[in-house]
Amino acid sequence: MRISAKVMADHIKANLAKQSSQLMETQLKLASGKRINKPSDDPVGIGKVLDYRTTLQTVDQYRDNILESRTRVQFTESVLGQVSEFIEDAKKVANSPNIEDRTAFAQEIRNIRQQVLGLANSKYGANYLFSGHLSDTAPFDSASPYGYNGDSGAHRVVVGEGITIPIEADGSQMFIDGTDNLFQVLDDLETALLADPYDPAAVQNTVDPLYRIADRVQLARSGLATDYKRLERTDEYWKNFGNAVETMRQTVEDADITQTAIDMQVQQTAYEVLLATAAQVVQPTLVDFLR
Secondary structure, eight states: OOOOOOOOOHHHHHHHHHHHHHHHHHHHHHHHOOOOSSSGGGGHHHHHHHHHHHHHHHHHHHHHHHHHHHHHHHHHHHHHHHHHHHHHHHHHHHHHHHSSSSSHHHHHHHHHHHHHHHHHEEEEETTEEEEEOOOOOBBBBTTTTBBBBBOOOOOEEEEEETTTEOOOBTTHHHHHHHTTEEHHHHHHHHHHHHHHOOOHHHHTTHHHHHHHHHHHHHHHHHHHHHHHHHHHHHHHHHHHHHHHHHHHHHHHHHHHHHEEEHHHHHHHHHHHHHHHHHHHHHHHHHHHOOO
């Protein structure tokens, strides 16, 4: 049976179209670096890829939370470190056996109190650091009796599904040890230094409270160090987990660039051969048809 020119031409056109389509898909894979560029490329694979991407977004959010909280912990520890230094300076004054220029010492204590009060009312971003959950409220009054205006709430960091790490934010736990209010103790020390007649016992009465509060601040700093280590370990876990999920995503979604380049070269050659063959076959056939 003789094959008509039209049938032959249609067959060649179909093969060219098929070869051209395969070549374009391969070029797209090479350009995008993706094996899956649309759902029809791999319906099952695209479902896995979407799940992997959702998981990676969640991991990124946890890691962002951890990074922000690690920065907060570092800032809080730095603030408490400065407070500790000021308390040490106050202890030296209170423990000094010979206080000759009591006015100068009183001025030093006044400056220390103002500095410590400013640190205790520090903000992290737009929020107060030591007010518990009442982060829009300054935690300590600026004048005697230096009351605490926050609550006992902690700053909680979401680091996993249903998992949070509390970061201490209750200023009363750091600056007030029972009845020992750091700011009031410093106020009392200043008053004792300026008293006339001078009473050394009144100065000595501030020593023990200063030591107790210093221990309290140090305990808070130790707790922050523990929190920081826990945040570091959690971040390392999510980093490793995220890398594993990313590897699985790449295995399903990404193209093997070397193999894809080889495939494209083979398909390009096949397309050019088919095109040349078509030119040789179709042209004389059409001439015969016209005759």
